[in-house]
Amino acid sequence: MSTGTIEELAARVHGTVTGPGDAGYDEARKVYNAMIDRKPAAVVRCAHAGDVIAAVDAARRNGLPLAVRGGSHSVPGYGTCDDGVVADLGGMRGVRVDPVRRTARVDGGATLADLNSAAHAFGLAVTGGIISTTGVGGLTLGGGFGYLSRKLGLTCDNLLSADVVTADGTLHVVSATEEPDLFWALRGGSGNFGVVTSFEFRLSPVKDVVAGPVLFELEHAEALLRRFREYIPEAPEDLGAFPGFQIAPPLPFIPADRHGDTFALAVLCWAGPPEDAEAAFRPLREVAPSVAEMVGPMPYPVINSAFDALLPPGLHHYWKGTYAEELTDGAIAAHLEHGPRVPTVNSTCHVYPINGACHRVAPDATAFAHRDATFATVIVGAGPDPADAPANTAWVRGYHAAIAPHSSDAGYVNFMSEDDQHRAPANYGASYDRLVQVKRTYDPGNLFRVNHNIVP
Structure with missing residues (x-):
């Protein structure tokens, strides 16, 4: 990625853009697993969905890999990449609980600790994992199980809607009634279909x-x-x-x-x-x-x-x-x-x-x-x-x-x-063929390939 392109990206986002040679670059590229040492062309610390769209557009237009980082817990290091763009959602950690509807709106970079703390104040919870620093996004997109799975189902079973930026840089609000194929794919298909900037969960009484x-x-x-x-x-x-x-x-x-x-x-x-x-x-x-x-x-x-x-x-x-x-x-x-x-x-x-x-x-x-x-x-x-x-x-x-x-x-x-x-193919099981079809619709160029990848 050229210096000019990085400057153009930085001018477009509200968050920060860090590249090689910038102060803080080594810290910005660091992920949870210290075995992973990759050097992206740019790390975009996103402040909101608009910044995510800018990062997606920059990667697509320049033919670069795009990595999406939420809680950063990906053991293979899928929250970073060499010579590509990292959309770091770590600054997007807001959680808003509606105790009457028993729902939570959770930003894409929130951790389980963020969600648990906000929901617990109202005596509510949703299925989480075992480590509270885990990102809500990665957990949910992969399925999500933990202490409450047998009682409440998987984390993705409790997902009501999601805001997702797809490979063409557009924001979709999906649910069981709005773009149901994409909503279906997000619940277990991992990060293959876009960047989820916001999740809406059903909460249950667990304090x-x-x-x-x-x-x-x-x-x-x-x-x-x-x-x-x-x-x-x-x-x-x-x-x-x-x-x-x-x-x-x-x-x-x-x-x-x-x-x-x-x-x-x-x-x-x-x-x-x-x-x-x-x-x-x-x-x-x-x-x-x-x-x-x-x-x-x-x-x-x-x-x-x-x-x-x-x-x-x-x-x-x-x-x-x-x-x-x-x-x-x-x-x-x-x-x-x-x-x-x-x-x-x-x-x-x-x-x-x-x-x-x-x-x-x-x-x-x-x-x-x-x-x-x-x-x-x-x-x-x-x-x-x-x-x-x-x-x-x-x-x-x-x-x-x-x-x-x-x-x-x-x-x-x-x-x-x-x-x-x-x-x-085995890990996605009987869903794999349908996931391929959804992938072809929303990401035919496989921009979202830094993950457990479904090839279109």
Whole structure:
């Protein structure tokens, strides 16, 4: 991009435009995953939808890649690109809650922490993820599941409308009745169709929950996974529990002499009447005596941010993910072999349940096609030292290879790494062909290709 073009772009936007050689360029191009080091031609820090249109126009007219950055959590680094334009929505973080209609209008750069804080003031919530610094946009466009999925469905199931800037630089307001094909595609088709500058969500009454982590000795990991497999298909939908593996961080509720040890983990969250929480947790807690736990009543935003300190910006990340209808004996054996080898305190494996309300949505109602899956596994290799990245990556790849034969060939798009591009047709599943048709309508030149890409 020429200096003149950058100057023209800067003159058009209300936000800032930063290019190579400018003060603050290295900070402007930085993303959450420190393993990603790319050098865009221009970073547009957008103040509003008009700035987004300017960034889209600049990329299209100059034949440049366009990356869209919301919360910046994309593990493959899709929030940046080499020699292209970055539309950084990080300054667009407003949330407006209508407590009467129980809706929230959320700007495209808002994080879950922004949304949770605004909604919680009115005793309301929508399905979020596990880390509160996650961008609402990326989470929603990929589907979105977390503690409240079994009760409220996926994040995208609660999307009512969206403002989206498409590849031709026009703003569309889409919903179930306005441009329904594009609205359908946004709910699970990732960032392939445009830049969503505003989301409108349906909110539900959820204020305080009973929640927290429970650590078990590794010798009880098999019992925990088997009990989870048996219990979660029929568990009350207010329960949002998941198992995993975790190296104990130096937290006060964990005995000091166990800091740094590896444990089987159960994270519990009950969003129903608090007096019913103990009974709901009992099948998982009774598998063995706990080594440490911190379970109790808390505001929903607290549990949604409980793991933030383990995954701050600046770590070196590599992830893999899979779906499965069943947690088979073979899958459990693979977890028992690889989970205890978790290499750093920032690394983990979680097995999320995505049944309950998620299964009551028709498979073709949204672009999220995997309504037959009951479990979504994520394997996270992360740490602050770049020297550890090869070993962390090898652990993730070995773990994924071991569970793959016991899983579907698909995984959650938000858990993919850059070397998973070939999995796109499987990851979008039965929606893929229709997504291609929508892509041809709204982005025939594939301007929005810095993502888990659907090729028109």
